[in-house]
Each structure stands twice: as structure tokens, then as C-alpha cells.
Amino acid sequence: MRKLATVAFSFCAAVFLSQYLIPSGHFIAAVCSALGAALALLLPRRFRLRAALILMALAAGFCTSGLHRHFHFERVMALDGQTLSARAVAVERAEETDYGGRVVAKLHVPGVPKTKIRLYLYGEYPDIAAGDELSFTGRFRAADTLFGEETDVFFSKGIFLTAYPDRDVTVTGASRSIAYLPARLSAAVSDKITALFPQETAVFLRALLIGETANLYGNKTLAEALRLTGTAHIVSVSGMHVAFLMNTLALLIRRRRYLPVVGFPVLLLFMGMAGFQPSVVRAGIMQVFLMAAPLFKRQNDPPTALSAALMLILIQNPYSARSVSLQLSFSATAGLLLFSERLLRFFERPFASVKNVLVRRAVRAALSAPASSIAALGLSLPLTALHFGTVSLISPLANLAVLWAVSLAFSLGVLTLVAAFITGPVGALSFLPAALAFLTALPGRFVLWAVKIFARVPLAAVYTSNPLITAWLVYLYLLILLLILMRKNKARPVIPVCLSCISLCAVLIITSVSAAGTAFSVTALDVGQGACTVFESEGRVAVVDCGSIGGKDAGDVLGRYLMGRGRTRIDIFVLTHYHEDHINGLETALARMPVSAIALPQPADEDSEAYAFVSSLAFAAKADIIEITHNVSARLGGVELQLFAPVGSDSSNERGLAVLCSHGAFDTLITGDMSIISEEKLLYLNAFPDIELLVVGHHGSKHSTSETLLRTLDPELAIISVGYNSYGHPAPDVLQRLAREGVSVYRTDEIGHITFKAS
Numbered sequence: 001m002r003k004l005a006t007v008a009f010s011f012c013a014a015v016f017l018s019q020y021l022i023p024s025g026h027f028i029a030a031v032c033s034a035l036g037a038a039l040a041l042l043l044p045r046r047f048r049l050r051a052a053l054i055l056m057a058l059a060a061g062f063c064t065s066g067l068h069r070h071f072h073f074e075r076v077m078a079l080d081g082q083t084l085s086a087r088a089v090a091v092e093r094a095e096e097t098d099y100g101g102r103v104v105a106k107l108h109v110p111g112v113p114k115t116k117i118r119l120y121l122y123g124e125y126p127d128i129a130a131g132d133e134l135s136f137t138g139r140f141r142a143a144d145t146l147f148g149e150e151t152d153v154f155f156s157k158g159i160f161l162t163a164y165p166d167r168d169v170t171v172t173g174a175s176r177s178i179a180y181l182p183a184r185l186s187a188a189v190s191d192k193i194t195a196l197f198p199q200e201t202a203v204f205l206r207a208l209l210i211g212e213t214a215n216l217y218g219n220k221t222l223a224e225a226l227r228l229t230g231t232a233h234i235v236s237v238s239g240m241h242v243a244f245l246m247n248t249l250a251l252l253i254r255r256r257r258y259l260p261v262v263g264f265p266v267l268l269l270f271m272g273m274a275g276f277q278p279s280v281v282r283a284g285i286m287q288v289f290l291m292a293a294p295l296f297k298r299q300n301d302p303p304t305a306l307s308a309a310l311m312l313i314l315i316q317n318p319y320s321a322r323s324v325s326l327q328l329s330f331s332a333t334a335g336l337l338l339f340s341e342r343l344l345r346f347f348e349r350p351f352a353s354v355k356n357v358l359v360r361r362a363v364r365a366a367l368s369a370p371a372s373s374i375a376a377l378g379l380s381l382p383l384t385a386l387h388f389g390t391v392s393l394i395s396p397l398a399n400l401a402v403l404w405a406v407s408l409a410f411s412l413g414v415l416t417l418v419a420a421f422i423t424g425p426v427g428a429l430s431f432l433p434a435a436l437a438f439l440t441a442l443p444g445r446f447v448l449w450a451v452k453i454f455a456r457v458p459l460a461a462v463y464t465s466n467p468l469i470t471a472w473l474v475y476l477y478l479l480i481l482l483l484i485l486m487r488k489n490k491a492r493p494v495i496p497v498c499l500s501c502i503s504l505c506a507v508l509i510i511t512s513v514s515a516a517g518t519a520f521s522v523t524a525l526d527v528g529q530g531a532c533t534v535f536e537s538e539g540r541v542a543v544v545d546c547g548s549i550g551g552k553d554a555g556d557v558l559g560r561y562l563m564g565r566g567r568t569r570i571d572i573f574v575l576t577h578y579h580e581d582h583i584n585g586l587e588t589a590l591a592r593m594p595v596s597a598i599a600l601p602q603p604a605d606e607d608s609e610a611y612a613f614v615s616s617l618a619f620a621a622k623a624d625i626i627e628i629t630h631n632v633s634a635r636l637g638g639v640e641l642q643l644f645a646p647v648g649s650d651s652s653n654e655r656g657l658a659v660l661c662s663h664g665a666f667d668t669l670i671t672g673d674m675s676i677i678s679e680e681k682l683l684y685l686n687a688f689p690d691i692e693l694l695v696v697g698h699h700g701s702k703h704s705t706s707e708t709l710l711r712t713l714d715p716e717l718a719i720i721s722v723g724y725n726s727y728g729h730p731a732p733d734v735l736q737r738l739a740r741e742g743v744s745v746y747r748t749d750e751i752g753h754i755t756f757k758a759s
Contacts, residue, residue, distance in 0.1 A: 006050060007057040008307035012321075014061025015314045019321040026066030033059035065318045073319075076115045076160045080142040083166070084109070087135055089175050092275065093187045094121060094128035095214060101125050104159060105134060117161040118143060118154065121169060130183030131175040138165035147528065147551030148724025156278075156323035158316075182272025186210050189273065192420050193413075196437040201444045207235035208406070208444075209413050211274040220555070222448065224591040225455035227388070230377075230395025234406050234447070237274040238329050239283035244410040245270055246287060251411075260291040278313050278326035282333070285309035302337050306330065324387050331383055332376040340368075340375035347371055373399040378480075385464050385473055389560060392461045393504075398454040405443035405450075412440040455591070458568055459508065465564035468507040476500045511566035515539070519638055520663035523755040524695065525561055526748040527554040528723030530581040533670060533695060534561065535661050537637030541567055544574045544659050544670050546585035550723035555588025561753065568593055571636060573623070574643065575600040576672030577656035578610035581699075586614060590621040597624040601646050601657050628657055631686070639663045647681040653698070654678045660688065666758040667691040669713065673698040676706040683712050693756060694743070696720045700730020710741040719754050720747045 014033070018026055037055035041048060088105035095102055101121040106114055119134070128134070143154035143162045154160070189210055193202050203219060206212040216235055217223045226232040234240070246263060253259050267284050274280045289305035310330055313320050320326055347367040354360050373396045385391050392398075420433035454460060464470045479496040516539040525532040528550025535542040541562065548554040562570070573595050575583055589595070598618050603611035618625050633642040640662045648654025656672035669691050671679060679697065694715035697704030699722045718738055720730045730747070738745050746754045 002301065002304065003053060005301070005304040005307045006053050008304070008311040010054045010057035011061040011064075012307065012310045012314055014058040015065055015318045016321045018062060018065035018318060022062075026062045026069065030059045030062035030066065033062060061314075064315060068318050072113050072115070073160065075112055077142060079109065079112060079140040079161060081140070083137070083139045085135075085137045086163070087133065087172075088117065088119065088163075089180075090128050090130055090132045090134060091116065091180070092130050092183050094125065101128075103128050107161065107163075115161065116157070116159045117163050118159050119163045119165070119169065121165070125169060126171050128169075128171060129174075129187065131177065131180035132171050133173040133175060134169050135172045136163070136165040136169040137167060138163045149551070152319070152322040155319040156317075156321075156326070158319070182269055183275075185269070186212070186273040186275075188421075189417055192417055196416065196420060196433060197441055197444075200448060201441045204235065204444055204448055205409065205413050205440070208241070208410055209417070211235075211237035211277060211280070220553070220587040221452070221591045224556070224559075224588050225451045227390065228392060228394075228455040228461045228592070229398035229451050230384075230392030230461075231398050231402060231451055233328075233332070234402070236279060236325060237277060238279035239286065239333060240403075240406075241274075241410065242267070242270070242280065242283040242287050244407055245414070247407075248411045248414050260295060263291055264288065278320055278323050279329035281313055282306070282309045282326070282329055285312060286333075306333055306337065324383075327383050327387075328380050331379040335375045335377065335379040336372060338375070339378050340372050343371040343375050344368055369403060370396055370400050373403075382473070382477070385470075389464045390461050391464065391469065391473065394454050394457055394460040398451065401454070402447045402450050405446045409440055409443040409447065412436060412443070416440050461563070462508070463560045463564040465560050466507075466511055466566075468511055469564070472500075472504055472507045475503055508566070511564075513566075515566040518757070519759050520666065521755055521757045522661065522668050522693065523561070523753055524719040524721050524746075524748055525554070525557050526552075526723075526752045526754075527557050527585065527721070528552040528749075529699065529725040529729070530554050530585070530723065531576075531672075531695075531699070531721045532558055532585065533721070534558070535636070535639060535641070535668075536565075536567075537639045537663060540637035541570050542572045542574065542636055542639075542641055542661070543570055543589075545576055545582040545672070546573070546589050547580055547582040548585060548723070549581045550725065552723070553588050554585025555590075555592065556585070558585060558589050559592030562593065570595045572596060572634070572641070573598045574657065574659055575614065576659070576670065577601060577652045578603065578607040578614075579652055579673065580610075582672070583610060583614060587617055590617050590623070595621055595623040597626055599626040599628055599643055599657070601655055602627045602629055604649075604652070604655060607652055607655075644682060644686055647685060648674070648678040658682055660691075662689075663758050666693070666756075668693040668695070669715075670695040671697040671704070671709075673701075673704070675703050676709075679704065679706055679709045683709065688713055690714045693717045693719065696730070696734065696738075696745075698729075699725070699727075700734050701727070702731035702733040705734050705737060707737055707741075710737060710743065714741075715743055717756065718743045718745050720745060722747060722749050724749070 022029055033055050037052045037059065040051035040055055043051055087108045089108070090103050090105045092104050100123050103119050103121065104116055105119050107117045108114060141162050143159050144150060146153065190206055190212055193205050193209070197205060200219065200222070203215045207216045213235060226235065249263055249266060250259060253262055267287055271280050271284045286302070286305040286309055289308070290300045293300040313326065344364070344367055347370070348364060351360065351363045354363065377395065381391065416433055416436040419436055423432055462469045464473070479500055483496050518536050520537045523534045525534065527548040530548030530550060531545040532547070532554045533544040543558065546554045546558055570593060575598065598614065600614065615625060628643050628645050630645050631643065633640055642660040644658040644660070646655040646657065653673040654675060656674060658672065658674065659670040661668045667689050669688070671682070674682065674697050691713045692715065694713065696718050700720045722729050735745065748754060
């Protein structure tokens, strides 16, 4: 079976090379590999077969990538930019969004290969279930951008086009194909979970049981806690969930020889209900290998099963190689296969003298969880740092604390749903689902509670935005590599472990001391189409606004920036007004670190909903709320922070605060989204010095940043906080005004984070 593993891994290597290093010329690479295989036949006998297999598998991988690109991808991409009438079949239930809805469907256009598309539904739209046949006329675009930025997310899922209907989408019928049964069952399970469990528990269980994470990540506090603690994998359906499912089946099916008979169809159904995500397909294929090996009187070989699973996924869609979830799933599984048993034996060394068999089994069972968690992190941690810029320090402890409850919640959840579908709402056993739901909710609530508690631990995670953390991570893996190379010399791992811990502490101390010594800095964070400005002075932090409508989580961007600089607290949070692109990152920011006070304008009636949102977050975070009704100033480290009360009343923009931050002779002014009229009122009612830095109003709207403002304040520098948008920001008129006044302009959409420092 190891020959199959050699072939499969080589095939996969070729596909990954095609995606990342050789985007074209796949057939040339295939021919070169095939020629290399022919030449390999001239090698000595002991190397001949393996070298030939590797090179032929590489040729097959390059050829598969080329064929998929030529016969599928390029023909589908021919629809990019076209408007035409089309038919499609929904592959899942339509999902509600802020603007209407969206649904993934399989497109049927004559002369074009069938492919998945993301169909956007605006306004009122019909109920759409998996298997519904749809008819529409719309404009097609390549699914390679998200909020104006290039992305691989859709291609990796096999979704190559997005469609924007010109008119209503019509449901013309329903497919009777059994292929849509898992998606329909998944929707029914989702509805049943919603009916049986409290809201937050239901959100968690939908993610745990069927991989439905849309509502989970809508709960920013919970989503942030999962990321910080490295436990997000528990709600990403993968090998752990397949193991839970098979263990549950094993408890119900006492005779093991019947397990494959029931397990194969149940496993296929479960993969379909989870949307055939790469991580669950990988786990499902490996489980099939495990169950099938005894039937064919062969031993199961996990590396072979892992490589074969990856190969099958990439044959179906080579672009799956770009899937972050697939990379993390396979790297974690490879880490388990390579290191878990070795780590477990190392952890058992102190108990080697224990003679009692029962005690040794108990010790082994207790140590297997931390050994598995650390082993899985061994290869997945670099990918997590690369893709997300996060290293969760508390992940092993958090996983150890909650995995038993996750397993229990999964098994009880499956039993609850089976009981709910069998008994129905009436009958002698109608009480059973509610009773089981109560029991299921207990471990579910424990997981949610524990994850949030661990997320509040100081330095639960560190960020690679800090170059010292990146250097430490490289140092850590060099130590691990050295330990592996010296294993024949029986090197003691205690010394590398101590060195890595000491070096991490040194990095954190250096970062904290360096940040505390900053005299003054102002940073406009790149949050997309929104605003978030950070003032730092002598260890104190003030943040003005935190929001974005450009697809980025402004609170996440803020948290990464501050914690990467060793900051663990925000002294004051100023919200200039209540629009979403200035406040919707607050929830994540408060989940990431404590805030002493939140300053904001007095709300009008139209602001009541947003004010209630902010107030509830402040109450939960134990942050004081300060309503600014008149001008106030405060000393923060080495700066003076002045908050100017609203001067207008016509809209939320005009009722916003202005902020002046002064450090010696360096003055920075933020006017929020004020219009030109409100700017002139602000100048008339208050005395301002000549300023050095202006944060351009309303993201560069032509209705802000007047010539009067520029001539009165005479700024030398200007920052425009802007991202992908359909408003025309920044307006050419504003850029011309700034140029005429000789102001140097810096834009977050072009530069990223923008920092100015003063000594």
C-alpha cells in the first residue's frame, strides 16, 4: 500500500505546484516528468521503480491540472462579463443576507460544463431548497474577488462564477435526484436544532453537527473566542466529527461485522450533509479505508489513506489545493500520524515505573488528548500563522478542557435528532427529544462557557504582525528540527522546550517595553471601507472609531495591531457617530481586550438601535459610557485629547464628534463623516491650531474636507481611510483640493496601515 501512498503524494505535489508555482505550462511539465520517468528506468534497480512511480505520478498530476483548466475552467470563464438567460439547480437552501439572499447552484448552460455558481438574490425572493430548478437572466462574473480584493475562497470550493440576476429568480420545478437528499436532510436537521435548543446553543450545535457556520461567525464574540483559543476546528466538520459519528454508531451496533454495512451509507450521507467540505471528505475517505481494510484482509495504512483522500479531492477540483481548510485539515492529520504516538510515549516516561495495568491505562488515556493536540499543531501551526497571522498559546490547554464535552455534545446531539425525527411532536415518547435536548445542551453550554473564559486569559494568542513573534516561530521550528536530527543521540527534549519558552517570554517582554516607550504615534488602520484610528503615548491607548463595510472585521484588525505591539488594554474608545462603518468592529474589539471607557455623541431617535447595541457591549465588557454633550479634554500619556461636541443635527453624520489629539507641536484632527456645512460650524465655534495631520472626512467624500477647512487649518499631511466601495471614495474633487493646498496624501487602500510618530 505504500506504493499507492508514493503515487498519491507525488500526484498531489504536482497539483500544488500547478496552483502555486506553475500556473501555466502544465502539459509541458507533464511531458518533462514523463520523460524523467523513462530515464528513471536507467537507474540502479533499488531506485528504479520508486523514481519511475514518483515521476509518472507527477506527470499525471500536471496533466490533470492542465486538462481541468483547458476543458473546464477556461470554458466556464468564457461566461465572465456576459449577461444571458440560464437555468440552474440549487445545491443547498438559500441563505438570508443583509441585502436579500444568496444560494449556491449548479449552472446549466448549453456548451458549457456544469459548474457551481453563487447566485445573489436581491429584495424579495422565493423559498429555495436544495434540488429546486431555477430560471433567471443575469450577469455573470468570475468568482475571484471579494469586496474588491482577490480571493481563492470560491475557486477552492468549486464555485467559479457569481451571478447577479436582472429580474426575479423563478423556481420552475424540483429535481428528484437523490443527490440532493443530503442537503435537504441538512436543512431539516438545521430547523430541528433551532426548534429544540436555545439560540446560542443551537448556533453551536448546527456548526458542530452539520458544519453550518454562517450564524456562528455572525456571533462575533463567540467566533473571536474560538479563534483566540485555537478551538475553531471543533465547529469545522472534519476527522474529529467523523470519529465521533463512528463511535456513536459503534455504541448502537454491537456486532462489529455489521458496522461497515451501516457505516458506509451513513458516512456518505454525513459528508453530503456537511456539503462535501474537503476536511470531511478527507476524513470520510480515511474512515472508508479503515473499515474496508479488514474486508479485503489488509492492514489499514493511515499514510496511504491520507494521500489517497487528498488525491481524490484534487482530481475532482485541482483548485481545492488553495483551500485553507483543506491545508489545515491534512497538515493536522499528518502531524497526528507522525508525532502523536512519539509524544505519548514521551509523556508516559515519568510513569514507566507504575506496575498497575489499570492505572497505566488511565494515565495513557489522560495523556493521549494533550499528545494529540500538540501533534496536530506540529504541522498546522505554521499554516495557521501564515494564513491568519495568529498563534494561539492557550490552544493545547483549551482543547484539553473542552474536547470531552464536544464529543459528548456530538453524540447526544445525534441521538436527540434521531429521537426527534422518529417520535414526532405527539405520542407517548414525544417528551424524549426535549429531555435529550436538555442533556445535550449541558456539555454544549460548557464548551461555550469554557472557550470564552480561556479567550479572556491575557496573551491567549500572539500575532505574527509582530516581527519578533515570527522570528520566535522560526526559532521554535529550528529547535524542533534539531531535536529530530539528534534523536539518534537520545537528545533530551526538555532543553529545547525550556529554550522556546524562555525565548517567547523574552519576545513578549521586549515587545511590551518597546511599546511602553513610544512617546507618540498615530495609526490609521487598513480596515477597508471604514475607519479606525489609534493614538498611542507612553503606554496609553486611545482608539477613534472601529468599523468597516468592506468585508474586513475592523475589530479583528485593531486587536491584531495592538496585541502585536504588546498592548493589552484600550484606555478610551471614541465613536464619532453611529454608522455601521464606524462601530461594527466594536464587538470583536471588546472581545479581544478590555476597554476602560467609551465616549460617544448623545443619540437621536434614529440612532437608538445602534446606541442600544453599543450600550449592551459596554455593559458586558464593564466599560463606562461617556456621552459627549459639550467639549471635553483629557490627558492621555503625553498627549492631550480634545473631544468636540456635535455642531449639527440633520443626520447622524452631522451629529458626530470631532477629535483633536495634540502632542507638543504635532496636532491631529478627525472630523468623522461631517459635511462641509458642519465643518464650517466646527471652525466657527472653536479655536484650532494649525494642524500637522488631517484624517480626511467621510473617507474622501466630495461633501467633506472643504477648501475653507484646509486653508484654515493648513495641514501638512492627510490620511484617507478608504477601501473598495461603490460611492466613488475618495472623490477626485477632494484629491484636487488637497493637491492645491500642497497636502501630502496617504491612503489606506494603497499603503495599508499608516503610522506617523513624533518624539
